[in-house]
Amino acid sequence: MTVYTIKDVSKMFQLPASTLRYYEDMAILTNVRRTAAGQRxxxxKHIHRLRTICCLKRTGLSISKLQMFFTYEEQETEHIDDILDLLIEQQQHIEKQLIQFQKDLEHVKRKLHYYSDIKTALTAKKMHPIWSDYREKQF
Amino acid sequence: MTVYTIKDVSKMFQLPASTLRYYEDMAILTNVRRTAAGQRxxxxKHIHRLRTICCLKRTGLSISKLQMFFTYEEQETEHIDDILDLLIEQQQHIEKQLIQFQKDLEHVKRKLHYYSDIKTALTAKKMHPIWSDYREKQF
DNA sequence: TATTGACTTCAAGTATACTTGAAGTGATAT
DNA sequence: ATATCACTTCAAGTATACTTGAAGTCAATA
Known part of the structure; x- marks a missing residue:
């Protein structure tokens, strides 16, 4: 049975040790055993839990919602519908964000083309481009 | 020439008026004219600026980076490379996030299948599923 | 004309998610 | 053996992005 120190986990997830302790304080990372000297x-199971924490946090779930989620998970039978509701909502939220991010990427790409044409115009002394010509373009 | 009140803009972007004033204080929304009575x-151009602010903020740019960006934009000629660098970095950042969000969506979908199978098992008194069977699945 | 509502400024307050510092214990390297 | 490092707790501090409250001005409606 593989075990990890706080340093191992910190490196694995690129999270400071203080954040791992904080997650434990917040009760979203639970049942962490200790050595005789008190080290974590x-x-x-904690690695899997952390993957879920990172996934849900990244996609916009707050610490307090994570607390709820893991509380529900501990009482799966009673809270199965709460778990499903939370996951469905999160799924829809991620799907919305994906669509929005694709639009935002297009927006940034348009800006990039516009300014890159401005750079060309500046060095080659060509016509300065006009933003309205880029506003609707797909790149 | 169409103009808008703070309420119009607030509704248009689903942002509280206080946030619009804050963006002005932070100098990321500039040159807002006033009525004789002092109303904004x-x-x-502010509508376009706000679209860019929302796009860049949503995708992770901080207020201070937005300040830099719009300062560069005001001195396009001198800062063309700074603008391009910032936009390229933001483009890459969005692309990375898109990939990560797709993975995160898969993670949530796996959980959703798992718990929805648990619900079936609970009501139909079937075998309780095991998470390790879902961990690698694509839905 | 009075009052209601919408706007204004400016300072201070809030929410979220950590992060830091002090003080202490135990383990490791020279 | 001793110094240094890694960990510990717990309270307090920080960063970011707003939000709220008080006090005041102006415009419109009953």
Whole structure:
């Protein structure tokens, strides 16, 4: 059975050790065992939990919602519908964000083309482009 | 020439009026004219600026980076490379996030299938599913 | 004309998610 | 053996992005 120190986990997830302790304080990372001297021992289940924490946090779930989610998970039978509701909502939220991000990427690409044409115009002394010509373009 | 009140703009972008004033304080929304009584008058250029602000903020740019960006834009000729660098970085950042969000969506979908199978198992008194069977699946 | 509502400024307050610092214990390297 | 490093707790501090409250001005409606 593989175990990890706080440093191992910190490196693995690119999270400061203080954040791992904070997640434990916030009760979203639970049942972390200790050595005789009090040092944290992380197991595979904590690695999996952290993957879920990072996934949900990245996509916009707050710490307090994470607390709810993991509380529900501990009482799966009673809270199965709460779990499903939360996951469905999160799924829809991610799908919306994906669509929005694609639009935002297009917006940035348009700006990039516009300014890159401005750079060309500046060096080659060509006509300065006009933003309205880029506003509707797909790149 | 169409103009807008703070309320119009607030509704248009689903942003509280206080946020629009804050963006002006932070100098990322500039040159807002006033009525004789001091009320803000927004023009098309502010609407375009706000679209860019929302796009860049949503995709992770901070207020201070937005300040830099719009400062560069005001001195396009001198800062053309700074503008391009910032936009290229933001483009790459969005692309990375898109890939990560797709993975995160898969993670949530896996969880959703898992818990929805648990719900079935609970009501139909079937075998309780095991998470490790879902961990690698694509939905 | 009075009052209601919408706007204004400016300073201070809030929410979220950590981060830091002090003080202490135990383990490791020279 | 001793110094240094890694970890510990707990309270307080920080960063970011707003939000709120008080006090005042102006415009419109009953």
């Amino acid at each position: 021992i992380y197991e595979e | 008058i927004y023009e098309e």
